[in-house]
Amino acid sequence: MDFVENVGRRSRVNGDNGDFINVGIFSLNGYERNALYQNQGGGCFAEVGYLAGCDRVEDGRGLGFLDADQDGDLDIAINNYLQPARLLINQAPPENHWIRFRLQGTRSNRSAIGARVVLEHGARRQVREVTSSAGYLSGQSLTLHFGLGLDREVERVTVRWPSGRVEELRNLRADRLVPLIEGQVGPASLFSKK
Ligand SMILES: [Ca+2]
Numbered sequence: 001m002d003f004v005e006n007v008g009r010r011s012r013v014n015g016d017n018g019d020f021i022n023v024g025i026f027s028l029n030g031y032e033r034n035a036l037y038q039n040q041g042g043g044c045f046a047e048v049g050y051l052a053g054c055d056r057v058e059d060g061r062g063l064g065f066l067d068a069d070q071d072g073d074l075d076i077a078i079n080n081y082l083q084p085a086r087l088l089i090n091q092a093p094p095e096n097h098w099i100r101f102r103l104q105g106t107r108s109n110r111s112a113i114g115a116r117v118v119l120e121h122g123a124r125r126q127v128r129e130v131t132s133s134a135g136y137l138s139g140q141s142l143t144l145h146f147g148l149g150l151d152r153e154v155e156r157v158t159v160r161w162p163s164g165r166v167e168e169l170r171n172l173r174a175d176r177l178v179p180l181i182e183g184q185v186g187p188a189s190l191f192s193k194k
């Protein structure tokens, strides 16, 4: 048995004997405790997996974020190797606000993959990009989700399309999905009335 080739394997592959090397409490391929990192701001993160109740020891592979129960916060779907998948529902009190954008390219590709959205609200600035995948064996939603904390409004949204076109929206109310079509301004109802 080749040591390196068999580290972490649990099944017979290409004539291997299928032995799994015992590495004690350590793992070189899965069965590590899941961790959840909370953004503390200022480039700092806190590991809150235990407090959030999602620090299971599983052989995780793919992971995706989605609002499975459509209540405005993101939930997590985890795909495990030879184990049931997990759907972790965020049960935090619904006190925070959010906004989502669904982009559609016209000069750019229709899915707007590669577009960058910059959000400014209160003293915060957030950046998201439309991507087709993120992480190992994982696809991600083409809808961009931004958590806004206690802010009920977004002062400015800047969209940089893959074509190079840059568009800007101002004063959007929170807690809604905003469709954005390249080259078009959204309906007036999307804008808050001041
Ligand atoms: Ca949710």
Ligand SMILES: [Ca+2]
Pocket: 071, 073, 089, 090, 091, 092
């Ligand atoms: Ca929730």
